[in-house]
Amino acid sequence: MFESSARARALAEKVSRFILEEVIPYEKDPRNHGHGPTEDLVRELRAKAQAAGLIAPQLSEEWGGHGLSHRETATVFRAAGYSPLGPVAMNVMAPDEGNMHLLERVATAEQKQRFLRPLAAGTVRSAFLMTEPEGGAGSDPSMLKTVATRHGDDWVISGRKWLITGAQGAGIGIIMARTGENATMFLVDMDTPGIRIERILDTIDNSMPGGHAVMNLDEVRVPASQILGEVDQGFKYAQVRLAPARLTHCMRWWGTAKRAHDIAARYACTRHAFGKPLVDHEGVGFMLADNEIDLKQAELMIDWCASVLDQGSLGTAESSMAKVAVSEALFRVADRCVQVLGGMGVTRDTVVEQAFREIRAFRIYDGPSEVHRWSLAKGVKHRYKDSTAGTAKQA
Template sequence: MPIEFAVDEHVTRLAERVREFVREVVLPEEQACDGVLHDGPEPLRRRLQQAARDAGVFAPHVAREWGGAGLDLRGQAVVFEAAGYSLLGPLALNIAAPDEGNMHLLAKVAGEEQRKRYLAPLAAGEVRSCFAMTEPAPGAGSDPRALATTATRVPGGWRIDGRKWFISGADGAAFAICMARTGGVPGDAGGATMFLVDAAVPGMQIVRTIATLDEGLFGGHSEVVFDGCVVGKDAVLGEVDRGFDYAQVRLGPARLTHCMRWLGAARRAQDVALDRAATRSAFGRPLAELGMVQQLIADSEIDIEAARALLWRACWELDQGRPGAQHTSIAKTFVAEAVHRVVDRAVQICGALGISADAPLARLYREVRPFRIYDGPSETHRWAIARRATKARAALR
């Protein structure tokens, strides 16, 4: 079956509306706050999301029954990149992490009542959520099997105990999807279960917001403690002991949607660099006519196009229902590093302007650097890529 690179007309039209919306509505809001969102300015989120509804570009990824456009991953790749041109674009469209990934997970795994209770308000932008898996060492991180948080059966439900950190968007979230061990010991490949935990449930507490290099994620990154947190039987998401399976349902597409959004940021950085190269002169010539600057520009164009091609290939694999772990890891690793290279080159081309607050590049630089760590560091993905390639080759001998 051939890989189709043509973009459906309705996706093209939607992406163009998103570009116009970002240009006219979102970028001025970003400039006003410098893209700093870790304090979670709720009025800004509400204002942007209402503007997105009015523009007809809100929640394009969710099914029509939940108020969205029902785009597949290839359609999302085009629209999310357009939204990612601004740090606030994904927030405005309600396609930002972690909510976007949680919507996908709930749509795939949650029961009917859970979808009504959690997915419906999340898709409508009425609430926010978080995904609580990562733990301080020696707990779950790049190796989820190290999961140490436990969930123990009690009358009527489960008691959750453990400590999570770098939980994105936890501050102000209405609920968490918490990964806890219901069987086995840390290091085992199974025995994890996902739980839906309302923020008001006693025993779940945000103990601090962690200061990080990036500041553009709404609600920041928090350390969360579960101490005798009791939830009912209906809090189990999916089936008991299948949490690691469900994590893959979420993490594969979520890695790709991260790539989509950051590819938009790379395109913006390149545009800033191109404008600067065309208008700034040195040694009697525009920067754009200097060979070394031309090489920087060309290399960034190559990185953007290659990243987009790898991303679309991985999206196609998942849209076809194929196991896309290898292509997803390849895309995530390459895009994360390519985006960083593009922004870094843009800073170099712009010189002193690039490291100042007079241009968006310094902020973009701080925001994109952690992407090489989030959703699996590049080293972990490379290990997995090599392992799969070696195994596939051995099977042919």
Template sequence: MDFSLQPELQALQAKTRRFIAEEIIPMERDPRQGVHGPSEALRDELVAKARAAGLLTPHASREYGGLGLDHVAKAVVFEEAGYSILGPTALNIHAPDEGNIHLMEVVATAAQKERWLRPMVGGRMRSAFAMTEPPPGAGADPSLLMTSAVRDGDDYIINGTKWFITGAEGAGMVIIMARMEDGTATMFLSDMDREGIEVVRTMDALDTCFTGGHGVMRFNNLRVPATDVLGEIGKGFRYAQVRLAPARLTHCMRWLGQARRAHDVALEYARTRQAFGRALGEHEGVSFMLADNEMDLQTARLHIWHTAWLLDQGERCNFESSRAKVVCSEAEWRVVDRCVQILGGQGVTHETIVPRIFADMRAFRVYDGPSEVHRYSLGKKLVAGRRDASVQAGVAV
């Protein structure tokens, strides 16, 4: 693996960094942000800025309006976008749209791509991914899937309840995971305004970075034509891995940028704040925390880049992406937690951006599979000598 970046990627990295610093960070205090994320109007304005800068949806193929970045290039650009809490929204690389775009590029038919994928890539439509269910339904264990799909002529009738569905409020389309009569799972595509889809409520959540928040959805005899099946009947769990392996990694990329931002804020404070006759950072307790931050940031980045490189070689990377998700979510969390401590009183108020990052970051250890589920899966594979086996673990957002 060559760790050097090609000149074109270096230029794109610098361009993204300037865009975030000059156009997006100044908007972080915009009042059009609430407990359920940036408003639709704010999102539209951010997306328009990225579109004008030529940075919109960089991971999508050029055919559909993206930049066609490979996984290593995504690692570089997504980290830069994540440096602002609004950066992923602006570049249209936030969950769940980022993962849904990747999945549809791989699996959807040409007609489905024109109907749903193209407007998603253009930032004109948001999407949702409906897999997680209230107990006793599917969560970290997708085999508990209870939402049902029954064939009725040329259609399928879907019934069930989903929750923690990111971006449900205001989404234009949804990918629904449902159990077939034979016990297999299938993915279905639907416009959100179809009769039989109800967004029951938006849940109160710790994080506030996703437009549309996290919703509870109910499907009441939703009729979906067979032409709107995503991929093949019965292959839903397989397609979930197509989506989840890269999506786990892009979470790591985006939040690495936010962890780096928190570190930079804490580092500047440690250099300038005086305490007990010297700069705060000259005290061993603080300097050690800063050093530990640097080690955790680099450890996370290396896991991301290595897994991204393997994905670019055509590897499935279910094992590696699970490993990276645990390492990165915990390392990046440690960084932000130390930053709160270094900042002291400012770390627990909104005088800086760090408390906002702190709240958003905590959920990362749950999204796309809690650390404990990934450790369980990794351990099973190690014992069985099957590192390349499919991982069916993940709370999807």
């Protein structure tokens, strides 16, 4: 039903070879540390991807990509995610991938040349500055505290942000700020006066370059020409970015979960205990069977949503369902893999330990499961509340 195109399958095979031969050997590189791969390592990996013709393949040909559909992107991104470094190498990692998607659809021609062109080429990184500390915007964007005020031909932005992925080392930023009762997005160079990183948070995950920063915006002056889209339309544009970004997260981390499963399954087939291979013990074999079920269900959910998105009709509810179902299924897979490996599962001798940490964080990023369930529950109430009286009478 969701068979991908021949070109997507061929590209995914090429990506798989690239990940196995070129990227996985870098996973033990000392430059791949607690706050993500260093800028030097990112440049080295992207040079290899560029040589292989694998930089940002989801983008249109105008921006150096292959012009993939969302369904084709799913096939390719799953292959890229087989190593946590794969999406970084291919320039399809968050937040850059989501920012490129937004710029391609909303930015002016001039803004695309200035901001999208280098981002698409992988020569600079970007950050998306929306989330704020306690009391500000997080899962509820309406709580946005950062303020932008008009000063002649410029806007002046002040506020604080936190959990800003990739800010350290980024050259481009998209700032979300309140403008009256609404919000507006602004494109900035990250060396603009007034933009300051307070600290880099120590987090459970470490796959994204630059880590996650706490930031201070102190009267950051931005010309009106760098407004992304229209004034007061920031909340709308956030959905343009976030709905597909949730899905591409699912695609990438599916690949990582599949890698963890492959490692655990091979281990279970070769490691013996109590007179037979671990896989022949139901307690282990059944966990691997459940992994196969979760991986297939997650794959089908991703492909269905990607196909709907290609038709332009993926709603917020569907993207929420996918985010919850896939992130929790993949975490179950990673958790079982740690268990199957036993003591080795909690070491860094394999990538399984990192897969567990990264996918655990994914259950929170782009909206925790509970927020998505709450949103879905509101939809249930809206659909059924007017029919309760009739149902009661029938009962």
